[in-house]
Amino acid sequence: MAAELGLPSLGRPSLSVERRELLQRRIRWFVAATITYNVIEAVIAISEGARVSSGALIGFGLDSVIEVSSAAAVAWQFAGKDPERREKVALRIIAFSFFALAAYVSVDSIRTLLGVGSEAEHSSIGIVLAAVSLAIMPLLSWAERRAGRELGSLSAVADSKQTLLCTYLSAVLLVGLLLNSLFGWSWADPVAALVIAAIAVREGVNAWKGEACCAPVGQLAGAGEDHGCSCCAEEARDGSHK
Numbered sequence: 001m002a003a004e005l006g007l008p009s010l011g012r013p014s015l016s017v018e019r020r021e022l023l024q025r026r027i028r029w030f031v032a033a034t035i036t037y038n039v040i041e042a043v044i045a046i047s048e049g050a051r052v053s054s055g056a057l058i059g060f061g062l063d064s065v066i067e068v069s070s071a072a073a074v075a076w077q078f079a080g081k082d083p084e085r086r087e088k089v090a091l092r093i094i095a096f097s098f099f100a101l102a103a104y105v106s107v108d109s110i111r112t113l114l115g116v117g118s119e120a121e122h123s124s125i126g127i128v129l130a131a132v133s134l135a136i137m138p139l140l141s142w143a144e145r146r147a148g149r150e151l152g153s154l155s156a157v158a159d160s161k162q163t164l165l166c167t168y169l170s171a172v173l174l175v176g177l178l179l180n181s182l183f184g185w186s187w188a189d190p191v192a193a194l195v196i197a198a199i200a201v202r203e204g205v206n207a208w209k210g211e212a213c214c215a216p217v218g219q220l221a222g223a224g225e226d227h228g229c230s231c232c233a234e235e236a237r238d239g240s241h242k
Contacts, residue, residue, distance in 0.1 A: 020151065023147050023151040024078050024151065027148060027151070027153065027156050030147065031159070033140060034067065034068075034163055035068050038166075039068060041133060042061045042062070042064035042068070043061075045061030045064060045126070045129060046062070048123055052120055052121040052122070053121060054121070054123060054126060055108050055111070055112050056108075056112075056126075056173055056176050056193070057120075057123065058108075059104060059105055059193070060130070060169060060170075062104055063104075063169055064166070066097045066100055066101045067097070067163065069093065069097050073089075073093035073155065073159070076090065077089075077090040077153075077155055078156075083153070087153070088210075091155050092208065094162060096204075098165075098200045098201070098204025098207060099201065101165070101197075101200045102197040102201045103197075105169075105193050105194070105197040105200065106194060106197045108190070108193070109190035109191070109194045109197070110190070112186070112189070119186060120180060120186065123177060127174065127177050130171075130173040133167070134170040137164070137166045138167050140160075140163050141167065144157075145157055145161070148160060154210050161203050165199065169193075175188065175189070176190075
């Protein structure tokens with residue numbers, strides 16, 4: 001798998017069966033929590049965005065839908081008896097999710113900057129939603145990334161990056177809604193969103209290549225040379241003490 005994805009093999013201490021199963025259960029729980037929250041987030045954002053004519057809120061809600069596809073890909077992977085076999089397909093789904101997110105955000109931002117459509121109204125619900133997401137998403141991303149790195153799951157780490165991107169979008173949405181509400185600066189949100197779109201493209205390319213700073217699940221059982229992926233090594237050492 002590592003060769004197919006263009007990654008060097010990575011030697012790390014093997015995990016016990018119990019530890020591997022624990023990490024897989026954790027990832028399934030993190031994914032389930034991410035999916036549940038994003039479904040709720042999408043319903044609120046899209047409905048409120050339609051009510052106040054906010055392209056930013058609607059885009060944020062559609063991003064949540066894309067986030068669900070990423071989390072569902074990892075859930076599908078770890079629902080099987082051999083998650084490694086499904087690793088590459090899961091990574092492809094996550095990559096396409098990033099690209100779709102970037103495409104929508106870019107088109108919507110450019111349309112907004114060109115003055116196409118109605119001006120967005122003030123939305124207290126949108127501001128609260130963005131603030132809550134800004135608090136929750138970093139925690140979910142960190143927890144899934146930590147477990148994914150120790151387990152050596154590229155797709156889990158890639159999905160955690162997708163969740164982290166939602167944090168950036170939450171910040172952009174919050175700033176945009178606040179500036180629009182307080183000062184009437186409608187251009188702030190689409191400009192910042194274009195920066196997020198560029199980040200999404202980069203992460204999509206990384207997910208497509210399998211560059212998530214970890215070897216696939218099967219690599220954990222083998223021995224080999226350390227090729228300098230220190231982030232995974234640190235996670236493995238931390239996990240071995242728990």
